Amino acid sequence: MSGLRLTLTDAGEDFDTAGAAAIAETVVADPKAAVVVATGRTPMGTYGRLARALPAGAGSALRVFQLDEYVGVPPSDPRSLAGWTRRSFVDPLGVDPRSVVWLDGLADDLRAACRAYDDAVTSAGGLDLAVLGLGPNGHLGFNEPPSDPMSRTREAALSKASLASNAGYAPGLPVPRSALTAGLDVLLAARRVVLLVSGAHKHEIVRRTLRGPVTADVPASFLQQHPNLQVVIDRDAWQV
Numbered sequence: 684m685s686g687l688r689l690t691l692t693d694a695g696e697d698f699d700t701a702g703a704a705a706i707a708e709t710v711v712a713d714p715k716a717a718v719v720v721a722t723g724r725t726p727m728g729t730y731g732r733l734a735r736a737l738p739a740g741a742g743s744a745l746r747v748f749q750l751d752e753y754v755g756v757p758p759s760d761p762r763s764l765a766g767w768t769r770r771s772f773v774d775p776l777g778v779d780p781r782s783v784v785w786l787d788g789l790a791d792d793l794r795a796a797c798r799a800y801d802d803a804v805t806s807a808g809g810l811d812l813a814v815l816g817l818g819p820n821g822h823l824g825f826n827e828p829p830s831d832p833m834s835r836t837r838e839a840a841l842s843k844a845s846l847a848s849n850a851g852y853a854p855g856l857p858v859p860r861s862a863l864t865a866g867l868d869v870l871l872a873a874r875r876v877v878l879l880v881s882g883a884h885k886h887e888i889v890r891r892t893l894r895g896p897v898t899a900d901v902p903a904s905f906l907q908q909h910p911n912l913q914v915v916i917d918r919d920a921w922q923v
C-alpha cells in the first residue's frame with residue numbers, strides 16, 4: 684500500500700480540520716478540479732471547516748459530481764442526497780448548482796441517467812479527487828458488497844446495513860430501498876482519494892478495509908490498490 688497516507692486525528696475539530704486541509708490541497712493545486720463528494724454524517728464538519736478555511740470564491744470553480752442519490756426522491760425531499768450535497772458543499776463553496784453533475788433519481792430512464800453521468804466523468808477527463816466516507820459494511824457510495832471494481836454507475840439495492848445506518852439521516856422518514864451510485868470504476872480511477880472515517884463503530888470495517896483481503900465483499904478494500912489514497916481517521920476509528 685505504498686500510495687497510502689494516513690492522517691490520524693483526535694475526534695471532532697481536529698478531524699474536521701485535517702479533512703478540510705486534505706480537500707483544500709486539491710482545491711489550491713487546481714481550483715477547477717473535478718471532485719465527487721460524499722454526504723453522510725462523517726464529512727459535515729469537514730465541509731463546514733473547508734468553506735471557512737478557503738478564501739472567498741476559492742472553491743467556486745470546482746467541477747462537482749454528486750456521489751449518490753436515492754431513487755424516487757426529488758431534490759426538495761429532506762432525504763435527498765442532492766439537497767444534502769448542495770447545502771453542505773455546493774452552496775457554502777459558492778459553486779453554481781447548474782454546473783454540478785447530479786444523479787437524477789427521478790429519471791424515467793435510470794440507466795440512461797447513469798450512462799450520462801459516466802459520460803460526464805469521461806468528458807471531464809476523469810475525477811481529480813474523490814472525497815468518500817466508509818459504509819458500515821465497507822461500501823463506497825452505494826457500491827454495496829459484493830461490488831466488482833469495474834462496476835459502472837448504476838442503480839443499487841440498499842443493504843440492510845445501509846438501511847440501518849441511513850435511517851437517522853432524516854428521522855421519521857423511511858429510507859428509500861434503492862439508490863443511484865457512482866460506480867466503483869470511476870471512483871477507483873480518481874487521481875486522488877480522501878477517505879474520511881470517524882467513530883468507534885467503524886473500527887472493525889476500517890481494519891477489513893485497510894488490512895483485510897482485497898475483495899468485492901468489502902468494496903472499500905480495493906482502495907488498498909489505489910496509488911494516491913489519504914485516509915483521514917480519528918482515534919476512535921483507528922484501532923486497527
Ligand code: F6R
Binds near residue numbers: 725816823
Ligand atoms: C454518502 C455515501 C455513503 C457514506 C457512508 C458513511 O453519500 O455515499 O457511502 O459515505 O455510508 O456514512 P456516514 O458518514 O454517515 O457514516
